[in-house]
Amino acid sequence: MNAAVVSANYGFAEAERSAVEERTLTYIAAISEALREEMARDPNVLIMGEDVADPFGGAFKVTKGLSDEFGTRRVLNMPMAELGFIGAATGMALMGLRPVVEMQFADFISAGFDSIVQFAATNYYRWQGAVPWVIRAPSDGGLRSGPFHSQNPEAWFVHAPGLKVVAPATPADAKGLLIAAIRDNNPVIYFESKPLYRSLKGYVPPGEHVTPIGVAQTMRQGDDVTIITYGAQVHQALEAAQTLAVEGIECEVLDLRTLKPLDEEAILAAATKTGKVLIVHSANRLAGVGAEVAALIAERAFEWLDAPIARLGGLDVPIPFSPPLEDAYRPNAAKIARMARELARF
Amino acid sequence: MLSNEQRIELYYWMQLTRAFDDLMVATWRGGRGLGGVFSQRGHEAISIGSGYALAPEDVVAPMHRDLGCYLLRGMAPVRIFANMLGRANGVSRGRDVNLHGAGDLGLNLVGFISHLPHSLPVAVGVAMSFTYRREARVALTYVGDGSSSAGLFHESLNLASVQKAPFVLIIENNQYAYSTPLSQQMNIADIAVRAASYGIPGVVVDGNDVEAVYAATKTAVERARAGDGPSLIECKTMRMLGHAIHDGAEYVPRELLAEWEKRDPIVTYAARLVAEGVADQDELNEIAHRCAVEVADALAEAERSPFPDAATVTEGVYAP
Ligand SMILES: Cc1ncc(C[n+]2csc(CCOP(=O)(O)OP(=O)(O)O)c2C)c(N)n1
Ligand SMILES: [Mg+2]
Numbered sequence: 119m120n121a122a123v124v125s126a127n128y129g130f131a132e133a134e135r136s137a138v139e140e141r142t143l144t145y146i147a148a149i150s151e152a153l154r155e156e157m158a159r160d161p162n163v164l165i166m167g168e169d170v171a172d173p174f175g176g177a178f179k180v181t182k183g184l185s186d187e188f189g190t191r192r193v194l195n196m197p198m199a200e201l202g203f204i205g206a207a208t209g210m211a212l213m214g215l216r217p218v219v220e221m222q223f224a225d226f227i228s229a230g231f232d233s234i235v236q237f238a239a240t241n242y243y244r245w246q247g248a249v250p251w252v253i254r255a256p257s258d259g260g261l262r263s264g265p266f267h268s269q270n271p272e273a274w275f276v277h278a279p280g281l282k283v284v285a286p287a288t289p290a291d292a293k294g295l296l297i298a299a300i301r302d303n304n305p306v307i308y309f310e311s312k313p314l315y316r317s318l319k320g321y322v323p324p325g326e327h328v329t330p331i332g333v334a335q336t337m338r339q340g341d342d343v344t345i346i347t348y349g350a351q352v353h354q355a356l357e358a359a360q361t362l363a364v365e366g367i368e369c370e371v372l373d374l375r376t377l378k379p380l381d382e383e384a385i386l387a388a389a390t391k392t393g394k395v396l397i398v399h400s401a402n403r404l405a406g407v408g409a410e411v412a413a414l415i416a417e418r419a420f421e422w423l424d425a426p427i428a429r430l431g432g433l434d435v436p437i438p439f440s441p442p443l444e445d446a447y448r449p450n451a452a453k454i455a456r457m458a459r460e461l462a463r464f
Numbered sequence: 465m466l467s468n469e470q471r472i473e474l475y476y477w478m479q480l481t482r483a484f485d486d487l488m489v490a491t492w493r494g495g496r497g498l499g500g501v502f503s504q505r506g507h508e509a510i511s512i513g514s515g516y517a518l519a520p521e522d523v524v525a526p527m528h529r530d531l532g533c534y535l536l537r538g539m540a541p542v543r544i545f546a547n548m549l550g551r552a553n554g555v556s557r558g559r560d561v562n563l564h565g566a567g568d569l570g571l572n573l574v575g576f577i578s579h580l581p582h583s584l585p586v587a588v589g590v591a592m593s594f595t596y597r598r599e600a601r602v603a604l605t606y607v608g609d610g611s612s613s614a615g616l617f618h619e620s621l622n623l624a625s626v627q628k629a630p631f632v633l634i635i636e637n638n639q640y641a642y643s644t645p646l647s648q649q650m651n652i653a654d655i656a657v658r659a660a661s662y663g664i665p666g667v668v669v670d671g672n673d674v675e676a677v678y679a680a681t682k683t684a685v686e687r688a689r690a691g692d693g694p695s696l697i698e699c700k701t702m703r704m705l706g707h708a709i710h711d712g713a714e715y716v717p718r719e720l721l722a723e724w725e726k727r728d729p730i731v732t733y734a735a736r737l738v739a740e741g742v743a744d745q746d747e748l749n750e751i752a753h754r755c756a757v758e759v760a761d762a763l764a765e766a767e768r769s770p771f772p773d774a775a776t777v778t779e780g781v782y783a784p
Contacts, residue, residue, distance in 0.1 A: 173714065198614055
């Protein structure tokens, strides 16, 4: 999405254009800005992870400059031991600190799985000890990185009671949801999209900008087919919607933004508006977040449906490296358009 | 004692590894690569010296910086280049990236995953299968200084020790885990001291001296084969390029690299072979030339090879 489209979406007047241009950030810069502002605002916010300190500043440079600015007391390089340092983040969080833990890649979050889903996630329910950490997980593929640097493991965490899970699709939400996650008193897994890091620019409101957790956003209005999605696939869906508009098919595109808790009302409103629903995510389709969304619609909006609910996701195979295989694996605008077109004709 | 012939063989394998690595780095820097790759420049003596101490029936689980080990065990360079380039004839049939997925049980090689150090417990299990079947075979794997911080390091070595598994662990201490120097990873000078806490032998060797690595591994392998249990060998070396091809490693002091450059495992071994009258320089040059041709041919063939057919994407998930 370019800045013009975003500013149009936000309804800015001509006169405000230049201010908008000035507040146009890449997705990755928006994440860094959220970290910097929250560290400046709250001395309890700190960063932990592999290679996060300067001069290196993290594998993707999200934390670049932060240890120079705030000191290595607040930006801690960790030994390569995710289970250990995620558990340690839980301990720090129990003492009222707000660690933001960087996974080098979302794929490696499984190394800390026990500590996340068994300890941190259940803690408050068991004995009311709040665990206000955030784990940042750089996810998604399409970048020819193979099975272990391309994953989208959000469904594992959506399935775990006690966690919150967010997945921003725009620079504004990348910033706003990270700030909301840091301020939230619960463990939040924040899936940031690697393919959007530097390829996506967009308007980010000046000043304090918080995107509430649990609220979806309509990205495009349409009466024929509803596409419900999140993360990088939001942009593929918007591209597909543009293609279909030329053919006279108007798509409603809903960006979930938060995967747990789901914005049920927004999902049901979007589904009932067109009666034809396509759910899309990069993660495996099988038992993915889309399955839950489909079940919700089937349970609560059955009588509004004019076609079977359609789902598009990754195939049930490890994410392959070779370009023809990865392209066959992964949803994209063309595949979305094809399925939405079929739905429209149903 | 190594014969002169064996010493020249060690030189050949290190040189082949270097030739492959140099060509790989040049190809990827030149924009003709696909995905990321890891250079093993400076680590040749470790993977060749240790791998050379094994019998063909022994099993190895190499890590991302052990190119030489794959070559030594007979994986054809074209299969490796084809894997790196995502071709159908690559070891993983286009499924996995760089040396990931380069497993071949026909060559007694176990492929690795990115998650470190997950080959460690798996290699211990391979060794336990040898005990179970009363086979005089040994399993060997590698772990970096960085990966030695993970809990699996402890779990695996303790398990191997109590099981008296015929297992050898080579630690490739190359001073860095990505950008993180040793000083931020551990408060001990030698990782090998940890062996004491498992009741197994642990030694430190010069990881740039192929014969020293060979000798230490040979001792450990013989001990394992005799049923006396696992050993740990820490090889000290230096990662001479970035973590992976994209990384310029600006965080590594240049003086440190210059110091280690003087200890290049191949250059120093060549000088030693000439000084000890094992080979003359012309002979070594001829080997280097042969290696360069071999890897160039392999790359050319890999680049000519087809990509996998997209229609096969769902094939091969389950064993029949
Ligand atoms: C569980 C896990 N976390 C993070 C990574 C990302 N990563 C890949 S290699 C590496 C550093 C490994 O350092 P070391 O073990 O010393 O091996 P070296 O690369 O130096 O040879 C890291 C952090 C990973 N592969 N696995
Ligand atoms: Mg290392």
